[in-house]
Amino acid sequence: MSEKSIISEIRDAQIAMELISFGARMQVLESETCLSRRRLLKLYKELKGCSPPKGMLPFSxxxxxxxxxxxxxxxxxxxxxxxxxxxxxxxxxxxxxxxxxxxxxxxxxxxxxxxxxxxxxxxxxxxxxxxxxxxxxxxxxxxxxxxxxxxxxxxxxxxxxxxxxxxxxxxxxxxxxxxxxxxxx
Known part of the structure; x- marks a missing residue:
């Protein structure tokens, strides 16, 4: 199993934080970063103070x-x-x-x-x-x-x-x- 780069993980966390600040949904965060869903949920709750919204992304x-x-x-x-x-x-x-x-x-x-x-x-x-x-x-x-x-x-x-x-x-x-x-x- 390959070891994750700390620098790439920090970069992904910064991108996730910026995406969250603009109101990105969890599906966007999961698609654009290599962070686990658990870490993204924790980061989202820490930044926004609540759980991310649920539901489907726009599809039309x-x-x-x-x-x-x-x-x-x-x-x-x-x-x-x-x-x-x-x-x-x-x-x-x-x-x-x-x-x-x-x-x-x-x-x-x-x-x-x-x-x-x-x-x-x-x-x-x-x-x-x-x-x-x-x-x-x-x-x-x-x-x-x-x-x-x-x-x-x-x-x-x-x-x-x-x-x-x-x-x-x-x-x-x-x-x-x-x-x-x-x-x-």
Whole structure:
């Protein structure tokens, strides 16, 4: 039996702590670290003061197709893709850097929860790897947005260029989000 490296175990514990601080579910922790479930549970309880939530991970791509969720998912994925090309490190470390940058650019009011949680961001990357969703360029603005593979055409128009009517009502209520997105993009 091979002996585990203390340094890699410490690195995994640091990654697990950061994932927990962003609200990652146990399935994400188990998938991205080499720590035992028992140690992860103990670490989670120590950091959060309670047991981790139970239940299944998001399993439908439909969530990512709604206009607001699509914009946030696309922003995160574009940040992640850029970091993947420019930064060395494990995929989980790149995902965490990308998620931190996403939060820095999206959250104006720190009391509000982000539209895209870490577990959904992690799931999005799994969906893209599996070919269930894919990035598609908008023919109007040239930005890359998450779409279903069957909807990816050369004349795709994103929901920022052609927002649905219900989006304008929500934008009037929460002016800070669209202003922040246009300022940061």
């Amino acid at each position: 791509t439909d969530w990512y197709m709604a206009w607001e969720q699509n914009i946030h998912s696309s922003i995160f994925y574009n940040i992640y893709s850029y970091l993947q090309k420019t930064v060395d490190g494990r995929p989980v470390e790149i995902m965490l850097k990308g998620y931190r940058l996403y939060l820095d650019n999206i959250l104006i009011d720190t009391d509000k929860r982000p539209v895209l949680g870490l577990t959904r961001a992690w799931t999005l990357l799994r969906f893209i790897e599996g070919g269930m969703v894919k990035p598609t360029k908008c023919c109007s603005c040239g930005g890359s947005f998450i779409t279903m593979p069957e909807n990816a055409t050369s004349n795709f128009t994103c929901s920022l260029c052609f927002p649905p009517s219900r989006a304008m009502k929500k934008c009037r209520v929460r002016k800070s989000v669209p202003e922040a997105m246009s300022a940061k993009i």
